[in-house]
Amino acid sequence: xxxxxxPEEKNPIEDLLRMDRIPHIWCPGCGIGVVxxxxxEALRKSEIDLxxxxxxxxxxxxxxxxxxxxxxxxxxxxxxxxxVATGLKIANPELKVVVFSGDGDIAGIGGNHFIHxxxxxxxxxxxxxxxxNYAMTxxxxxxxxxITANASTAPFGNFEYPFNLPYLAEASGATYVARWTAxxxxxxxxxxxxxxxxxxxxxxxxxxxCVTLYARRNRLGDGLNLxxxxxxxxxxxxxxxxxxxxxxxxxxxxxxxFVDKDKPTFLDCMNEHLGKVLGDKYKxxxxxxx
Amino acid sequence: xxxxxxxxxxxxxxxxxxxxxxxxxxxxxxxxCRFFAGYPITPSTETAERFAERIPMVGGVFIQxxxxxxxxxxxxxxxxxxxxxxxxxxxxxFSLMMExxxxxxxxxxxxxxxxVQRGGPSTGLPTLTGQQDMMQVxxxxxxxxxxxxxxxxxxxxxxxxxxxAFNLSEIYRVPTFVMTDECVGHMHEKVVIPPAEEIELxxxxxxxxxxxxxxxxxxxxxxxxxxxxxxxxxxFHITGLTHDERGYPVINAECQNVCVPHLVxxxxxxxxxxxxxxxxxxxxxxVIVISYGITSRVTTRAVRKARKAGIKVGTIRLITVWPxxxxxxxxxxxxxxxxxxxxxxxxxxxYEVERSAFGQAPVxxxxxxxxxxxxPEDIFKAIKEASK
Ligand SMILES: Cc1ncc(C[n+]2csc(CCOP(=O)(O)OP(=O)(O)O)c2C)c(N)n1
Ligand code: SF4
Ligand SMILES: [Mg+2]
Numbered sequence: 001x002x003x004x005x006x007p008e009e010k011n012p013i014e015d016l017l018r019m020d021r022i023p024h025i026w027c028p029g030c031g032i033g034v035v036x037x038x039x040x041e042a043l044r045k046s047e048i049d050l051x052x053x054x055x056x057x058x059x060x061x062x063x064x065x066x067x068x069x070x071x072x073x074x075x076x077x078x079x080x081x082x083x084v085a086t087g088l089k090i091a092n093p094e095l096k097v098v099v100f101s102g103d104g105d106i107a108g109i110g111g112n113h114f115i116h117x118x119x120x121x122x123x124x125x126x127x128x129x130x131x132x133n134y135a136m137t138x139x140x141x142x143x144x145x146x147i148t149a150n151a152s153t154a155p156f157g158n159f160e161y162p163f164n165l166p167y168l169a170e171a172s173g174a175t176y177v178a179r180w181t182a183x184x185x186x187x188x189x190x191x192x193x194x195x196x197x198x199x200x201x202x203x204x205x206x207x208x209x210c211v212t213l214y215a216r217r218n219r220l221g222d223g224l225n226l227x228x229x230x231x232x233x234x235x236x237x238x239x240x241x242x243x244x245x246x247x248x249x250x251x252x253x254x255x256x257x258f259v260d261k262d263k264p265t266f267l268d269c270m271n272e273h274l275g276k277v278l279g280d281k282y283k284x285x286x287x288x289x290x
Numbered sequence: 291x292x293x294x295x296x297x298x299x300x301x302x303x304x305x306x307x308x309x310x311x312x313x314x315x316x317x318x319x320x321x322x323c324r325f326f327a328g329y330p331i332t333p334s335t336e337t338a339e340r341f342a343e344r345i346p347m348v349g350g351v352f353i354q355x356x357x358x359x360x361x362x363x364x365x366x367x368x369x370x371x372x373x374x375x376x377x378x379x380x381x382x383x384f385s386l387m388m389e390x391x392x393x394x395x396x397x398x399x400x401x402x403x404x405x406v407q408r409g410g411p412s413t414g415l416p417t418l419t420g421q422q423d424m425m426q427v428x429x430x431x432x433x434x435x436x437x438x439x440x441x442x443x444x445x446x447x448x449x450x451x452x453x454x455a456f457n458l459s460e461i462y463r464v465p466t467f468v469m470t471d472e473c474v475g476h477m478h479e480k481v482v483i484p485p486a487e488e489i490e491l492x493x494x495x496x497x498x499x500x501x502x503x504x505x506x507x508x509x510x511x512x513x514x515x516x517x518x519x520x521x522x523x524x525x526f527h528i529t530g531l532t533h534d535e536r537g538y539p540v541i542n543a544e545c546q547n548v549c550v551p552h553l554v555x556x557x558x559x560x561x562x563x564x565x566x567x568x569x570x571x572x573x574x575x576x577v578i579v580i581s582y583g584i585t586s587r588v589t590t591r592a593v594r595k596a597r598k599a600g601i602k603v604g605t606i607r608l609i610t611v612w613p614x615x616x617x618x619x620x621x622x623x624x625x626x627x628x629x630x631x632x633x634x635x636x637x638x639x640x641y642e643v644e645r646s647a648f649g650q651a652p653v654x655x656x657x658x659x660x661x662x663x664x665x666p667e668d669i670f671k672a673i674k675e676a677s678k
Contacts, residue, residue, distance in 0.1 A: 018527070020538075021538060050525070051521065051522075051523035051525070054520045054521070056367075066527070066529075067527055067529060067539065070525050071525055072520040072524065072526060072527075073525075073526075073527045073528075074367070074370065074397075074520075074527075074528055074529075075527070075528070075529035075530060075531065075539075076363065076393065076530065077363075077389055077390055077530055079359075080359060080360070080363040080389075080390060080393075083355060083360035083361075083363035083364045083367070084363045084364065084366050084367035085367060086353070086355075086360070086363075086364050086367060087327060087363065087364030087365060087366065087368035087369075088368060088371045088520055089367075090325065090351050090353065090367075091367065091369075091370075091373040091375075092371040092519065092520065092521050094521065095371070095520060095521050112357065112360075113356060113359075113360055113363075116355075116356040116360070270351070274346045278347070281347050282347065283299075283346065283347060283348065283349035285349060285350065285351055
């Protein structure tokens with residue numbers, strides 16, 4: 001059937017969004033929305049059971065994502081979505097649990113939870129919108145702000161070394177690590193789909209324009225200018241050594257899938273280890289079906 | 291309210307010689323707690339250790355988190371995943387939990403937190419007792435909310451009140467606290483754990499209506515909203531932002547003035563049903579000593595001496611600390627000469643007694659900043675002073 005022959009049919013993504021909450025709060029030109037669209041697309045393509053899928057966010061512009069995606073969704077506190085997700089996943093192991101949040105939330109205030117969840121290989125999908133700043137609170141410097149970039153609390157430019165998030169994730173134990181920009185939407189979708197269809201701690205960083213704060217303060221133009229920067233300076237290097245993925249101000253952006261390996265998850269390890277040590281005395285743990 | 295019997299798998303029926311910390315873990319297991327997240331801290335660690343040792347044979351999970359911020363966060367996630375959940379901590383860890391205690395209240399999440407109190411502030415007296423977090427448990431997180439807190443005075447009560455805390459947290463969909471202290475936590479006494487069929491539990495208030503009609507924060511006739519689990523297909527949303535019945539954020543004063551009063555009223559308006567106190571000889575008393583936890587056991591000695599000296603002393607032991615039994619205190623204030631309030635802090639619950647006494651009777655505080663219990667003689671002197 002041709003597109004024009006079925007005008008009544010709504011966009012399939014609408015089933016995945018809380019249309020009763022639209023319009024959303026994001027600025028015109030903000031990149032978060034397109035990353036959410038990619039996520040909705042990935043949800044559809046992955047064919048996972050949506051009734052068994054949960055999304056959690058922390059606090060921030062990106063932190064609002066959980067409120068717009070029509071899944072069981074929890075909007076937690078700043079930095080704590082990952083440990084809430086950890087409890088949820090353990091309580092009901094049949095769930096697919098996604099954390100969708102900002103760079104400040106995941107790597108700044110929540111950094112400790114992030115590395116520990118990776119260390120345990122908790123079966124979680126972490127989607128981190130990196131807009132190089134704390135946007136929600138007005139564009140303050142973040143643990144991801146490139147050196148010399150301007151921020152409201154780094155009015156003379158940032159001089160702190162930023163995190164290289166894929167390197168941090170891999171070093172901590174993540175079993176799937178990818179980085180893309182908001183320009184690479186097809187690839188973002190594919191990575192998200194892969195992450196949704198696998199088990200283990202999966203981390204996807206999406207470099208995303210914050211037009212209102214980061215771009216304006218640094219006189220980088222509008223959303224289109226940022227996408228142009230991504231286009232000109234990004235380089236796909238699948239399997240690149242994550243040590244080499246530092247981002248300098250308006251510098252090269254190495255993107256791709258860097259890590260994808262199988263490793264038993266927290267619950268696998270627990271069941272296997274305790275089963276071995278305790279033998280028949282151990283009651284294997286299966287969440288709500290024990 | 292749907293009542294059930296305890297699952298025998300978790301119930302260690304029999305007479306045991308346990309300390310309070312271990313009894314807390316047994317109480318949790320008996321109450322059906324199958325998820326425990328914690329971070330070690332003296333003098334509470336033994337509860338986590340016992341749970342970690344017992345749970346593999348019962349069927350559930352113990353996880354040692356990276357800090358207390360993570361422990362309480364994991365509890366919230368696991369509770370919404372359908373489990374009964376608990377953590378244990380002491381002062382410094384309790385302080386770290388405060389923000390997400392607020393989230394748990396806002397999300398009306400049933401969970402249990404035990405605080406085996408030690409002397410503070412800061413790192414204070416890690417191995418020595420205190421009752422200095424009694425106001426923090428009530429007010430420690432920002433904003434207006436209400437919680438329930440119980441205070442056991444023995445290892446037996448650590449078991450009993452832990453079960454009770456789980457039941458209250460389910461009935462009112464509220465974080466419920468067992469506020470014990472190092473003395474009770476480390477005191478070994480006989481603890482009798484009844485057979486599973488004698489342990490009455492309250493089932494979570496599960497929603498069973500049509501999927502598209504579920505409203506996570508719509509109060510039922512008893513004020514308490516129904517709950518569902520993540521993964522049951524409701525595709526619902528919950529947020530720590532001020533929200534409406536659907537769980538959607540609504541950032542304005544109108545919504546705030548519905549959302550917040552509900553959180554407070556569901557506890558305060560049910561206070562009579564929640565509150566348990568133990569009274570002794572209050573009827574003709576001239577002086578009433580109000581105490582809780584380990585301090586009520588020390589008080590016993592002072593009261594015995596005062597009675598021998600001919601003073602008419604009654605006692606009230608707070609089993610429920612929050613909500614505070616203000617009505618009863620107010621009633622008694624009209625009839626007596628004075629209240630005496632010993633507690634291992636520099637003045638906390640005494641302010642509640644003063645507030646409730648409403649100027650009708652003076653209140654004499656017997657402070658102790660922690661490290662050890664009161665000398666009963668100090669309480670005796672206060673009783674004598676009060677009887678004048
Ligand atoms: C404990 C706590 N500290 C500070 C804040 C204020 N705050 C809200 S969002 C935010 C930063 C969000 O930055 P990020 O996670 O990068 O998300 P973005 O807005 O950039 O998408 C901060 C500091 C808070 N809500 N809670
Ligand atoms: S402030 Fe930046 S990140 Fe936030 S909505 Fe606006 S453009 Fe997006
Ligand atoms: Mg950000």
